[in-house]
């Protein structure tokens with residue numbers, strides 16, 4: 447871990463106290479991570495410099511995770527990294543590789559769970575001029591609140607053929623013989639169990655509804671697969687409606703389950719509704735204008751994030767933040783992964799991490815710098831100076847490298 451000269455961000459009476467030179471830990475990331483991080487840091491520093499003329503500056507603190515950490519320390523997620531995120535509250539990261547099948551379970555998920563960053567906040571909006579596979583990408587303007595600490599990401603899985611799996615199956619057979627009788631091929635089945643709790647649901651849905659109030663949105667949609675998984679996903683829906691009633695005074699509409707309440711901010715009606723997850727994946731294509739804030743479980747949120755990102759032009763500009771609204775801890779990161787086939791080619795779109803940085807600046811209250819990033823991004827796209835993912839779909843566009851796209855954003859801040 448390198449050192450940084452600055453002061454920590456702190457939480458006082460539930461509000462972030464941000465010094466003029468906050469220490470912000472960052473993880474560069476694996477695969478395309480270093481290319482993307484380099485471009486992003488340039489943009490973030492330029493935005494802060496232009497907005498505050500040297501009065502404010504981020505003191506970046508590199509912390510290690512993933513392959514770089516393993517190569518340097520022998521550890522994939524060193525304690526120093528976790529300590530830095532704990533101490534400095536707000537950080538940012540590039541993507542980290544998770545092998546499929548065997549090997550380590552996701553470092554990304556580990557960070558979210560260890561720091562209890564229970565909300566994965568992923569806003570999805572269209573930037574004018576970005577090529578999209580749908581006819582009206584401008585109708586998509588949604589904010590996903592994905593539950594980040596439960597569901598199968600925090601679940602228990604037993605691999606077929608292991609002693610643990612045999613024990614788990616024996617336990618089910620002895621204690622729940624009727625359920626176990628429904629397992630079609632018990633001798634070769636792997637077993638998975640997912641937890642979904644009332645507390646976990648309540649804090650996530652509460653944050654989503656509060657966001658709708660603060661940002662003057664008209665609806666919050668609970669997305670679940672409760673018709674099949676009644677006591678996990680169905681319970682999420684039920685607890686979600688209860689949260690709206692308990693914390694926001696919502697009352698049922700026409701006998702429920704939809705309910706409404708009056709926003710204390712603007713006096714308008716906010717509707718809480720629900721949609722089953724598979725139907726939602728078609729609704730985001732067919733009726734996107736009807737959805738604003740989405741509160742959902744971990745796996746549904748993972749699927750919906752990528753699908754919605756594609757609707758507005760792709761995963762290259764899909765940002766996010768992992769946030770605990772109670773402790774103030776937050777780590778901002780792209781929706782996409784490490785795209786390893788493009789590693790070290792200075793090729794991919796750094797937009798997702800740059801816009802994650804924009805979210806981070808707004809989270810810190812540095813809105814002037816955040817606004818400059820949006821201005822720069824709009825300008826670079828309007829000038830059709832873009833990376834390969836947009837260039838291949840745009841007529842008459844100029845192909846830029848990852849670093850060049852960062853520079854183009856900076857140029858268009860003026």
Ligand SMILES: NC(=O)C1=CN([C@@H]2O[C@H](COP(=O)(O)OP(=O)(O)OC[C@H]3O[C@@H](n4cnc5c(N)ncnc54)[C@H](OP(=O)(O)O)[C@@H]3O)[C@@H](O)[C@H]2O)C=CC1
Nearest residue numbers: 541542543544545554761762781782783784785794795835
């Ligand atoms: N939070 C995190 O750190 C995450 C990590 N991961 C991990 O990343 C690894 C790779 O995952 P994979 O499933 O390949 O998914 P990726 O999101 O890494 O890549 C899938 C495709 O998305 C497009 N893409 C991704 N990033 C960009 C970008 N910056 N600019 C433009 N296009 C981009 C590319 O499409 P095309 O081929 O069309 O050019 C790429 O082939 C896995 O180990 C996975 O676990 C995955 C998601 C999140």
Ligand SMILES: O=C(O)CCC(=O)C(=O)O
Nearest residue numbers: 543544552554555748781
């Ligand atoms: O951690 C991973 O490897 C995947 C995570 C992911 O897909 C996501 O958070 O959207």
Ligand SMILES: [Mg+2]
Nearest residue numbers: 748751752781
């Ligand atoms: Mg994902």
